[in-house]
Amino acid sequence: MRNDIENKILIPFMLLLILSILVLTIISIANSYKLILDNEGNYSRRELDNILVYMDYTKDEVQDEDEASQIVLDYLKERNIENFFLVHSDEYLIKNINIKDDFFNSQAYLLIYEEYEDYDWTLGYCLEKSSLFYEVLDNERYLILVSIIVMIISMQVTIIVSYSISKPIKQLAAYCDKIIDSSSFNEKIDIKRIDEIGILSDALNNMIARLEENNERLIEMKSLSTIGQFAAGIAHEIRNPLTGMKTSIQVLKYRLCKEDNSTNGRLFDGVISEIDRINELITGLLDFSRPRAPSFQETKLLNVIDMTLKGINKAEEGKNIEINLKYEEDIIIWADNFHIKQILLNILNNAIHSIESRGVIDIIIKRIEKDDGHDDLVEVQIQDNGCGIDEKNLNKLFTPFFTTRKKGTGLGLSIVYELVKINKGTIKINSVLNEGTQVIMQFPIYGVEENEEENTNN
Amino acid sequence: MSKSIIYLLHFAIYTLLFLFFGKGGFKKTNNARDFFVANNSFGVGQSVFTYCATWFSAASMQGVTGNVYAYGVSTILYSIAPWLFGAIFHIILTRKLKDYDVITVPEFFEMRYNSKFLQVSGGLIVLITYTLYIIIQVAGFGIVISELLNINYFISIVLMYLFIIYTTFGGLFSVARTHILNFSLVIISIIASAAIVIDSIGSLEAIFEGARLINTRPFSNFPYVTETGGLLHPFAKGQMPPSIIFMSFFGWGLGLSTNPQYATRIISTQDRTTAKKMIIYSLIILSLLYFGLTVIGLGARVLVSSIESINSVDEVFPYLINNTIYSHLSGLILIGICAAPISTANSQLLLASSGFTYDIYKNLSNKSIDDNKFLNINRLFIFVVSTMALALSIYPPQSLLEYGGYLWGFFASTFLAPLYGGLFWEKATKQGAISSFVAGIITLLVFIIKGSKYPSLPGVIVSGITFYLVSKYYHGKGSVRDEK
Known part of the structure; x- marks a missing residue:
């Protein structure tokens, strides 16, 4: 039995x-x-x-x-x-x-x-x-007869009840086997019940959906990583001749174009601009594929922001953009100074690009209090009222080479993501199309022992 | 302790065994093929049990014993020989039927003739015939059990109702498992009864010698007084003339040869060889059991040449074990008598269900119905049909009991020509099959209404001729055979 x-x-x-x-x-x-x-x-x-x-x-x-x-x-x-x-x-x-x-x-x-x-x-x-x-x-014969009848009915009911329990479990097992055999997450199990088995089947379906999503992401990341490494390898080879080409073109321009506004001069400028763009792409590729290991130090956030703001061209293409910095205190974080600058630069550049002609960018710095009363994190919010991001693109923002801009490389936010990660921070982006985007980052504060200890060890 | 209590205690033990054997089918059943033909998985042993148990109904157990008691050995020619003759057709059927890989006989009609009409009509015949037959079985069981256990008739038919529902819900897997128990009990019951009868009289020779001298009326309302030597006469000295025996070959024999409950057994075997072995071994076992029943019937007549307290041949065997040869084994023998109709009725209930759900409902409305949903519909239908049969069995319609004997004639008159013709005659056409089906059933009904005692004979003849002529005509006209 x-x-x-x-x-x-x-x-x-x-x-x-x-x-x-x-x-x-x-x-x-x-x-x-x-x-x-x-x-x-x-x-x-x-x-x-x-x-x-x-x-x-x-x-x-x-x-x-x-x-x-x-x-x-x-x-x-x-x-x-x-x-x-x-x-x-x-x-x-x-x-x-x-x-x-x-x-x-x-x-x-x-x-x-x-x-x-x-x-x-x-x-x-x-x-x-x-x-x-x-x-x-x-x-007492009728008592015996009633007992027989009760036994038959009870047996039948028990069989039906146990069948209704074991059947969906078998279905779930068969479903799992099927997934193992086919290595496909496309099928969903269809058990419509409101009891624990229904909950289990829903949970299994959700888990499979998440697995499918992560699997796709993993495959994509794997292929992108390969592409990135390949591209970085090529970038090295391209960068040197590119520098030579740029120098040669600048010399040629100097020799051939005496007038600034001549047609040839504009053509040379165009070529030099494209070479710069290629250079920029190559730099991005190199940063993305092999980011420099962070050198953790006391980093005054306001100083870095100030330096970054000086470096950006907010008057780009005649835009009227107001940048507001809101903070209660100058907070020192435990991170790589240059990485933080690079992160802020990339995000602010994106924000400026998202604004068509007039707009506001708010930079908000605040301490984050934890449940236990310790505030060992700082939150940096950068929000704009630009064109926003379509919801369907939100989960691809950190994917390398994904861009919605014509002249974008698709590496800016990928680099940001990598740099935030290696500086022990987190990043989240909220956006509503045609309303604006909010980037929220958190970094460890300097002075909290675990932060330094953890980061130094790492 | 009173006899009825002894029987009741035996019955209680039988119930426990029955419940144990009947469980397990539910969880093994996943789709229609599992439910109706046990996923074509039966080996020789299992097949023989289910084939024999389906065959061995109250008509064999009580009918043959009672008829031998009343008419003598002519019963062999009247009923046993036609049955065995019909079963020989099953051997012929085996190879071709297995090739078609169908689940039901009406489905074969659809495959062979590409006719939904034939499948639906076939399903309807199966549904109606078996439902009516189940009512007869339930009522028959109720009468015997209520008398022997000294309980209310309604309670006894409720017991039968619960038994058949219990097994049929598990599909053929459950039904066939209980067939092992039931047919084993039938065998034990017959061997025990025959042994007690021979022991009571002395020897087999003494039984035949004693039977030769009987010249009484078997029971008070029986129309004939047995002539001396009549019990051993092949035609019961005129009571069973050759014409009646000839007619019964059409009713019983051809009815049995086309009866879907046996075709289903053939389909449920693993392969053709198993199916053939199943039929051959079954026929050997059944022949031996019929010999045992003949000995019991004749011996009973020798032991008590006339029974005043009974009214029909079906009551002879229960009377015998309860009175004349009452012993410690009577309870066990009684269970054998109960087991026979239960094992036939659950097979028929399953087939009635297939007639409706598979051949009519699924065929007409929803080809791609979900397996679980389909099985639930089947179980619901089984519940409805058996409850209906239970309700009708409380006061069984007199006409049903009267015409019950003609039910197999429906299969002979409608299924015989399209089934065997379709399998073995290349020129058989859809038009021929449909017209023979319709002509057969109309002829049968006309003769039943006219009061003919043997309506199957004209039904089979008209159906056969129509099938041949119409098929030949349409085949001659170049009608393309619709075989798939």
């Missing part, structure tokens, strides 16, 4: 049921048996008492003892009373019983008797107890 759920539910349940039914039946039969035994005893007692009264009466009425006893004997014989006996000097005068002679000493009989000394008679009733028991059993 297999040790499956059906048997685990069915066998104990049925054993309990059968046991209950048996106990119930035995109790019922025992009670009925006791009742019928008492009834028969009382009835026999009453009958016997009546006979004794009659005997006394006859004895009083009829003077002759032999005549009186004969009248009683005739009367009793005429009545032919069931289970009655009358013994005189070890001889049966009446024997309406079909039992062994030694019933006086046997527990198997219900015996009610009296000795009538005047006549030297022993008279009474004797019943075989087993016949009463069978009578009880016969009367």
Whole structure:
């Protein structure tokens, strides 16, 4: 017999049921048996008492003892009373019983008797107890039948219940096997239940969906990483001749274009600009593929922001952009100074690009209090009211080479992500299309022991 | 202890065994093929048990014994021989039917003739015929059990109802497992009864010698007084003339040869060889059991030449074990008598369900229904049909009991020509099959209404001729055979 759920539910349940039914039946039969035994005893007692009264009466009425006893004997014989006996000097005068002679000493009989000394008679009733028991059993047939019916119904119900539990579990197992065999997360298990199995199946579906998402991301990252390494390898090879080309073109321009506004001069400028763009891309690629290990130090955030703001061209293409810096105190963080500058530069450049002509960029710095009261993190929020990002693109922002700008390299935010990560920070981007974008970063504060310890160890 | 209590205790033990054997099918069943044909997985042993248990109904157990008691050995020619003759067709059916890999016989019609109409009509015949037959079985069981256990008739039919629902819910896997128990009990019951009868009379020779001398009326309302020697006469000295025996070959024999409950057994085997072995071994076992029943019937007549307290042949066997040969084994023999109709009725309930759900509902409405949903519909349908059969069994319609014997004639008149013709005659056409089906059933109904005692004969003949002529006509016209 297999040790499956059906048997685990069915066998104990049925054993309990059968046991209950048996106990119930035995109790019922025992009670009925006791009742019928008492009834028969009382009835026999009453009958016997009546006979004794009659005997006394006859004895009083009829003077002759032999005549009186004969009248009683005739009367009793005429009545032919069931289970009655009358013994005189070890001889049966009446024997309406079909039992062994030694019933006086046997527990198997219900015996009610009296000795009538005047006549030297022993008279009474004797019943075989087993016949009463069978009578009880016969009367309990419907109890046995109801027990049979209850057993069948219970068994059927138990089978259905255990089946309804084990079936979806088997389905879930088959589903998992299928995923293992096909290595595909495309299929969903369809179990519509509101109980724990339904919860399990929903959880499994969610887990598979997340696995599928992460798997895709992993594959993408893996391929991008390969591409990045490949591109970085090539970038090295390209950068040197590119520098030579730029120098040569600048020399050529100097020699051939005496006038600043000549057509050739503009063409040379165009070529130099494109070479710069290629250079920028190569720098990005190199930063992304092999970022320099951070040199953790005390970094005054306001200083870095100030330096960064000086370095950016907010008047780019004639835009009118207002940059507001909001802070309560100058916070020193434990990070790489240059990395933080690079991070801020990339994010601010993106914010400026997102603003079409007029706009506001807010830089907010605040301490983050933890639940335990310690404030070991600083949060830097950079939010703009630019064009925002489409929701569908939000999860691709840190993917290398993903860009929505015509002239973008798609490496800016990838580099930001990598730099934040190696400086033990976190980054999150919220954005609403046509409303603006908010970049939230958190970094460890200088002066919190765990931060320095952790980062130094790392 | 009273006899009825002894029987009841035996019955309680049987119930426990039945419940144990019947469990397990539910969890093994995943789709229609599992449910109806046990995923074609049966080996020889399992197949023989389920084939024989399906075959061995109350008509065999009580009917044959009672008829032998009343008519003598002519019963062999009247019913046993036609049945065995019909079963020989199953051997012929085996190879071709397995090739089609169908689940039901009406599905074969759809595959062979490309006719949804035939599948639906076939499903309807299966549904109606088996539902009516289940009512007869439930009512028959109820009468015997209520008398022997001394319980209310309604309670006894409820017991039968619960037994058949319990097994049928688990599909053929459950049904076939209980068949092992039931048929084992049938075998034990027959062997025990025959042994007690032979022991009571002395020997087999003494039984035949005694039977030869019987010249009484078997029971008070029986129309004939048995002539001396009539019990051993092949035609019961005129009570069973050759014409009746010939007719019964059409009713019983051809009905059995086309009865889908056996085709389903063939389909549920692993392969053709298993199916053939199943039929051959089953026929050997069944022949031996029928010999045992003949001995019991004849022996009963020798032991008590006339039974005043019974009214029909079906009551002879229960009377015998309860009175004439009452012993410690009577309870066990009684369980064998109960097991026979239960094992036939659960097979038929499963088939009635297939007729509706697979051949009608799924065929017409929804080919691609989800397996779980389909199985639930089946179980719901089984519940509805069996509850309906239970309700009708409380006061079984008199006409149903009267015409119950004709039910197999429906299969002979409708299924025979399209089934065997479709399998073995290349020129069989869809038009021929449909017209023979329709002509067969109309002829049968007309003859039943006219009061004919043997409506199967004209039904089979008209159906066969129509099938041949129409198929030949359409095939001659260049009708393309619609075989898939």
